[in-house]
Amino acid sequence: MAELASSAAHVRHGSSIGQPLTRRDGLLKVTGQARYAADNHPPGMLHAALAVSSVARGRVTGLDLEAARAHPGVVAVMTPENRPALAQDPDEKAGPFVFRMELLQDDTVRYVGQPVAVVIAETLEAATEGAALLAPRYATEPVSTGLEDGEAFVPPAVGVGAPAEVRHGDVEAGLVAAARRVEAVYETPAQYHNAMEPHAVVAAWEGDRLFIDTPSQGLAMAVGRVAGLFGIPPENIEIRSPFLGGGFGSKGAISGPQVLGILAAKLVGRPVKLVLKRDQMYGPVGHRAPTRQTLRLGVDGEGALTALHHHVRTTSSRYDDFFEPSGSVSHTLYASPAIATTSDAVRLDTGTPIFMRAPGEASGSIALEGAIDEMAAACGMDPLEFRLRNYAEVEPTSGKPFSSKALRECYAQGAESFGWSGRPLAPRQMRDEDGLLVGWGVGTATFPALMMHGQARAVLRRDGSGLIETGAHDMGQGAWTAFAQIAADSLALPINQVEFRAGHSGLPDAGIAGGSAHTATAGMAIHGAGADAIARLAELAMADQRSPLFGAGNAGVVAREGRLVRRDDESRGESYAEILARAGLDEIEGRGTGAADQAAQQHYAMHAHGAVFAEVKVDPELGQIRATRLVGAFAAGRIINPRLVRSQYYGGMIWGVSFALHEAAVVDRRTGRVMNANLGEYHVPVNADVPSLEAILVDEVDPHVNALGIKGVGEIGITGSAGAVANAVWHATGVRVRRFPIAIEALLGQP
Amino acid sequence: MNRFDYVRPATVAEAVAAAAQPGSAYLAAGTNLLDLMKGGVMRPARLVDLARVPGLDVIEALPDGGVRIGARVRNSDLAYDPGFARRFPAVAEALLSGASAQLRNAATVGGNLLQRTRCAYFYDPASACNKREPGAGCDARDGENRLHAVLGWSEQCIATHPSDFCVPLVALGAVVEIEGKAGRREVPLEEFHCLPGSTPERESVLAPGELIVAVRLPGEAASFAGHARYVKLRERTSYAFAVVSAAAGLRLVDGAIAEARLALGGVAAKPWRVPEAEAVLRGVRPGAEAFRRAAEAALSEAQPSGDNAFKIELARRILVRALTLAAAGTPERLPALPASPHAPHPGVSLHG
Amino acid sequence: MSLSITLTVNAVPRTIALDDPRVTLLDLLRERLDLTGTKKGCDRGQCGACTVLVDGRRVNSCLALAASLDGAEVLTIEGLAEGEVPHPVQAAFIEHDAFQCGFCTPGQIMSAVGLIREAQAGDDPERVREAMSGNLCRCGAYKGITEAVLEAQRRMVANAEEKAA
Numbered sequence A: 001m002a003e004l005a006s007s008a009a010h011v012r013h014g015s016s017i018g019q020p021l022t023r024r025d026g027l028l029k030v031t032g033q034a035r036y037a038a039d040n041h042p043p044g045m046l047h048a049a050l051a052v053s054s055v056a057r058g059r060v061t062g063l064d065l066e067a068a069r070a071h072p073g074v075v076a077v078m079t080p081e082n083r084p085a086l087a088q089d090p091d092e093k094a095g096p097f098v099f100r101m102e103l104l105q106d107d108t109v110r111y112v113g114q115p116v117a118v119v120i121a122e123t124l125e126a127a128t129e130g131a132a133l134l135a136p137r138y139a140t141e142p143v144s145t146g147l148e149d150g151e152a153f154v155p156p157a158v159g160v161g162a163p164a165e166v167r168h169g170d171v172e173a174g175l176v177a178a179a180r181r182v183e184a185v186y187e188t189p190a191q192y193h194n195a196m197e198p199h200a201v202v203a204a205w206e207g208d209r210l211f212i213d214t215p216s217q218g219l220a221m222a223v224g225r226v227a228g229l230f231g232i233p234p235e236n237i238e239i240r241s242p243f244l245g246g247g248f249g250s251k252g253a254i255s256g257p258q259v260l261g262i263l264a265a266k267l268v269g270r271p272v273k274l275v276l277k278r279d280q281m282y283g284p285v286g287h288r289a290p291t292r293q294t295l296r297l298g299v300d301g302e303g304a305l306t307a308l309h310h311h312v313r314t315t316s317s318r319y320d321d322f323f324e325p326s327g328s329v330s331h332t333l334y335a336s337p338a339i340a341t342t343s344d345a346v347r348l349d350t351g352t353p354i355f356m357r358a359p360g361e362a363s364g365s366i367a368l369e370g371a372i373d374e375m376a377a378a379c380g381m382d383p384l385e386f387r388l389r390n391y392a393e394v395e396p397t398s399g400k401p402f403s404s405k406a407l408r409e410c411y412a413q414g415a416e417s418f419g420w421s422g423r424p425l426a427p428r429q430m431r432d433e434d435g436l437l438v439g440w441g442v443g444t445a446t447f448p449a450l451m452m453h454g455q456a457r458a459v460l461r462r463d464g465s466g467l468i469e470t471g472a473h474d475m476g477q478g479a480w481t482a483f484a485q486i487a488a489d490s491l492a493l494p495i496n497q498v499e500f501r502a503g504h505s506g507l508p509d510a511g512i513a514g515g516s517a518h519t520a521t522a523g524m525a526i527h528g529a530g531a532d533a534i535a536r537l538a539e540l541a542m543a544d545q546r547s548p549l550f551g552a553g554n555a556g557v558v559a560r561e562g563r564l565v566r567r568d569d570e571s572r573g574e575s576y577a578e579i580l581a582r583a584g585l586d587e588i589e590g591r592g593t594g595a596a597d598q599a600a601q602q603h604y605a606m607h608a609h610g611a612v613f614a615e616v617k618v619d620p621e622l623g624q625i626r627a628t629r630l631v632g633a634f635a636a637g638r639i640i641n642p643r644l645v646r647s648q649y650y651g652g653m654i655w656g657v658s659f660a661l662h663e664a665a666v667v668d669r670r671t672g673r674v675m676n677a678n679l680g681e682y683h684v685p686v687n688a689d690v691p692s693l694e695a696i697l698v699d700e701v702d703p704h705v706n707a708l709g710i711k712g713v714g715e716i717g718i719t720g721s722a723g724a725v726a727n728a729v730w731h732a733t734g735v736r737v738r739r740f741p742i743a744i745e746a747l748l749g750q751p
Numbered sequence B: 001m002n003r004f005d006y007v008r009p010a011t012v013a014e015a016v017a018a019a020a021q022p023g024s025a026y027l028a029a030g031t032n033l034l035d036l037m038k039g040g041v042m043r044p045a046r047l048v049d050l051a052r053v054p055g056l057d058v059i060e061a062l063p064d065g066g067v068r069i070g071a072r073v074r075n076s077d078l079a080y081d082p083g084f085a086r087r088f089p090a091v092a093e094a095l096l097s098g099a100s101a102q103l104r105n106a107a108t109v110g111g112n113l114l115q116r117t118r119c120a121y122f123y124d125p126a127s128a129c130n131k132r133e134p135g136a137g138c139d140a141r142d143g144e145n146r147l148h149a150v151l152g153w154s155e156q157c158i159a160t161h162p163s164d165f166c167v168p169l170v171a172l173g174a175v176v177e178i179e180g181k182a183g184r185r186e187v188p189l190e191e192f193h194c195l196p197g198s199t200p201e202r203e204s205v206l207a208p209g210e211l212i213v214a215v216r217l218p219g220e221a222a223s224f225a226g227h228a229r230y231v232k233l234r235e236r237t238s239y240a241f242a243v244v245s246a247a248a249g250l251r252l253v254d255g256a257i258a259e260a261r262l263a264l265g266g267v268a269a270k271p272w273r274v275p276e277a278e279a280v281l282r283g284v285r286p287g288a289e290a291f292r293r294a295a296e297a298a299l300s301e302a303q304p305s306g307d308n309a310f311k312i313e314l315a316r317r318i319l320v321r322a323l324t325l326a327a328a329g330t331p332e333r334l335p336a337l338p339a340s341p342h343a344p345h346p347g348v349s350l351h352g
Numbered sequence C: 001m002s003l004s005i006t007l008t009v010n011a012v013p014r015t016i017a018l019d020d021p022r023v024t025l026l027d028l029l030r031e032r033l034d035l036t037g038t039k040k041g042c043d044r045g046q047c048g049a050c051t052v053l054v055d056g057r058r059v060n061s062c063l064a065l066a067a068s069l070d071g072a073e074v075l076t077i078e079g080l081a082e083g084e085v086p087h088p089v090q091a092a093f094i095e096h097d098a099f100q101c102g103f104c105t106p107g108q109i110m111s112a113v114g115l116i117r118e119a120q121a122g123d124d125p126e127r128v129r130e131a132m133s134g135n136l137c138r139c140g141a142y143k144g145i146t147e148a149v150l151e152a153q154r155r156m157v158a159n160a161e162e163k164a165a
């Protein structure tokens, strides 16, 4: 990717990490040259369009195949009748995170929006109309569509294999002993990721080799899944995913529609492009499940928690498992001698819910932060003071010390910048010059510092340049840039001397880009690969009598800007190029792995933290809300590139605003149809919704999470923010709304 | 989208002749029509493109001080026309509160009047909808209907007309000029849209094939220029349809209201002028109490059609707001957030 | 039915035979002219990702019928830079990190160019935010976008003044 470049002004040689470099893929993106999956058009390509179900449960009893086939330009219609065979049943559950998918295995319908046929045509127009002409007929069955529907059960696990119940201390006793109790029920709606880029696939078969352009947050996993389904060796599959137009979890596992595109290409023996229509993203590609959360809190006379019970009712699909782990935030955020989190769920006739940006933490945090705020108010305490009173010095449920936790600094710096000290305690006390109600709220942000498993390869070349390869994913978080920075430092080269390759399944597996763990995981792999290459080079030099480094042995050598020098005398050394040339080598290779340090994890609780302060204005008569100001202060270990990290925080904070005020799927309870399956009525914030954002990067050194000290920054921004905004609405109006997003009508009570 | 014949007439007469064929639809900018066609909600057999019909894109000052706006004038061109915006500021404000800058650059006057409801069941061909398919039933009636009509609805249809533009237009007595096979006729905007009754598919008085050629505002409509506002309540700050909206125009003489013009948006299948409320205000001094009485009168017939009782009180309050702002005087320049409750209103005491 | 239209796309006049009147400007650009810089986020006028300039005005190309634009001048993201030199809006977007995934970015940039030409917002950030609200960004790059638009506009004014002097 020769065009990748960074504006040089910010580059300081020798230490790329920490520099606020502009995006190396920036020029490509602002000129329209960055190629997303749907931008590909191999010769001979046909267009495919999905026909999807409009009912939630039943069977397809008929399709008007004649009408579709007769439409000019239509080449084929793929149905269960003629769909190419698969080597694996798409309903086979090979592991907890292999999700069942609908690949036209039969005529069953299990949710609205499920693909029931694929039309392949010469043009997009013909394919789309062909799909519409199929006009499926159904035999329907009664549907479950809401949190109240059906029998609740306790799932075997929530989130990623986390226990559905965690108990620490005696909550009931703590509640009985409490001087004050709060019980509150919070509700969060179904939400859809709605990455701006719809899921797309361009698939081309050459014999039993398969070439796929598709956005993926997990290339190696996608290769594995496709290989399994089609019964071909993984090495026959090449997935290119240089840029994702956002993922937010919905592009973590390859989805049914993407595989249908591959099947369509197989059926017609030509390359096929299949792009989801926006409304088709409300079904087969996952969502955040709705929740109803009951929080019971008790405090003693001093405002210290005596008990915290966080119960989560959520939903999964009728045919597969994913349970939003909303209780997790209660495990870490506030100190209490007794904490319990419990979960149950009902099964609905929907697509299977899945990870969505801060899965569990986002929905759980808005509820917990609301309940904490309610308790602070009940105690007559400032909500920030209340949070400090209940500051967790160790992780409450596990008792482990934190590997690092600069939350106090976050509170302090955020409050200072926001001007929190001027906040009146009682609600409904502040007005702006136009008479709008003004409210201030705070929320604590938290997200675990996770690591996946990833690998990288480093090469030092005879011309003195370096190469780093890892199949990392850039969903917008800035992988092309941040990893290049780590790569440069790992090879001790200036960044423009290092070629960085990513976004391709042929490269070493970088692990999945999720859980805010990608920078740490692939970053550590790169770091290790670079160090390995340097070490090999050093060995070469130290063993060579002609090298000034010969015999440096015990003193050791260090890498400095393309040279190896003696640690005890940095004036003695030579360049990488010289070493390789003398050894007659074109290049030398290193390998690295990024993975969690199990021992450290045994000892420490690892989380990023933050504090978000929000101001909202509310029209006292009309109830329209605007989040006029947000200040977030976050501590997340070492910051690779502050410019990119700020952007991650802003994005997360906007998602928080969205959670509190805007986004929700409106589900028709009779049919299970999402009635706002679009971007016009499924509201996400527009530019005018977020007039003022500030993100403060609080210093934090974490010696335990990993050698680079990196925690994640991609998801934490939502947590805290959503609660801060909701709490600010209470402070503005005196009305505690426990159902999100906060609706205008909830605020109309008192003019 | 279905296949269709595409014709591009060069005159009004040709257009009317071309559209006389059953199954025809006029194409203006297409920002509503193409959307509906993509969704399979409308499947016209023939599109009669107005792009080349001359004379439809002119804003003309009339001798009486009024204005004649060609049907193909773009929403943004009208809103930013300095002469127009000065004389009819509430109309400009309504236009600029609608959709997005891009859509306003395309959308036309005629298309805005004839844009169809945003009722989600209407948009979903799998749902029963009397408007889309007469006699099929109305899935909104017992469905997700929080934003549906509270005035003028029927058991057959509870949809609203989503236009912002039409709200101040109807308040100011706009007239629609129509050309058909039988020649030209004029219909006051107030009588242009139909209430659903038992024929919700019939949304306006246009006969099939009739063409809107222009919308006219009479000269006296400009007499409200000093005290005219539009207020629109939304679920996000911009790029959203109105939950409810209101236009108010006042002509003040010696500190008393000589004449008031009031209309509501987002509450009914048509832009809803409220002559009862206008009458309440005639001759009285502007003030919170009088405004509230007018608002009560305006909503006296309102009925929830579902989970939307809150819209009735909201409509009252937004009328009061629009009146309060109008009484305070039209600002020199439209606020940065047109029609928004979050636009600053320096010097106006809004909240009792 | 086949119809022939002429369009000037990024300053290049083109005669285009359309075998199908249904083709929107967006699909024409993306699927038939290989100008894939313009993105499709919703295909319904609800996101702004498809924003291009038609006769100098920003519009949603997904809701414009190509046939209807016969004779028009279209400017897309690919035609914005002057050779190797990025347009001031493009440069400012990079500098202010006004994007993350980049998918909404071509639409944002074309919208910004349209906004600056409209000359209604001036240097008021609130007017810029409102005028950019027809472009959704799910990554939430709005802060950088607003800053970039304001800065690009300043730079363009300064450049124009320099030229004039």
Ligand SMILES: Cc1cc2nc3c(=O)[nH]c(=O)nc-3n(C[C@H](O)[C@H](O)[C@H](O)COP(=O)(O)OP(=O)(O)OC[C@H]3O[C@@H](n4cnc5c(N)ncnc54)[C@H](O)[C@@H]3O)c2cc1C
Residues within 6 Å of the ligand: A680, B025, B026, B027, B028, B029, B030, B031, B032, B033, B034, B035, B050, B071, B072, B097, B098, B099, B100, B103, B106, B107, B108, B109, B110, B111, B112, B113, B114, B115, B162, B163, B164, B165, B210, B211, B212, B213, B239, B240, B241, B242, C044, C045, C046
């Ligand atoms: C995302 C989105 C958000 C929107 N938000 C708002 C909003 O907040 N407020 C608002 O008011 N509007 C809003 N709109 C609607 C927008 O204003 C309309 O789509 C637009 O005004 C229609 O104008 P057009 O020229 O594109 O009409 P077209 O789509 O071309 O036509 C619409 C209808 O009118 C008919 N028609 C057009 N011109 C004539 C004529 N001269 N004579 C007879 N029939 C004619 C057509 O046959 C068609 O049935 C929004 C639209 C979108 C897509």
Ligand code: SF4
Residues within 6 Å of the ligand: B117, B119, B120, B121, B122, B128, B129, B130, B131, B132, B137, B138, B139, B140, B141, B156, B157, B158, B159, B200
């Ligand atoms: S309210 Fe009207 S438009 Fe909506 S579904 Fe019922 S009949 Fe159709």
Ligand code: FES
Residues within 6 Å of the ligand: C039, C040, C041, C042, C043, C044, C045, C046, C047, C048, C049, C050, C051, C060, C061, C062, C063
């Ligand atoms: S693709 Fe045109 S507005 Fe979304």
Ligand code: FES
Residues within 6 Å of the ligand: A196, A245, A246, A476, C098, C099, C100, C101, C102, C103, C104, C105, C136, C137, C138, C139, C140, C141
């Ligand atoms: S940068 Fe990703 S949607 Fe805007």
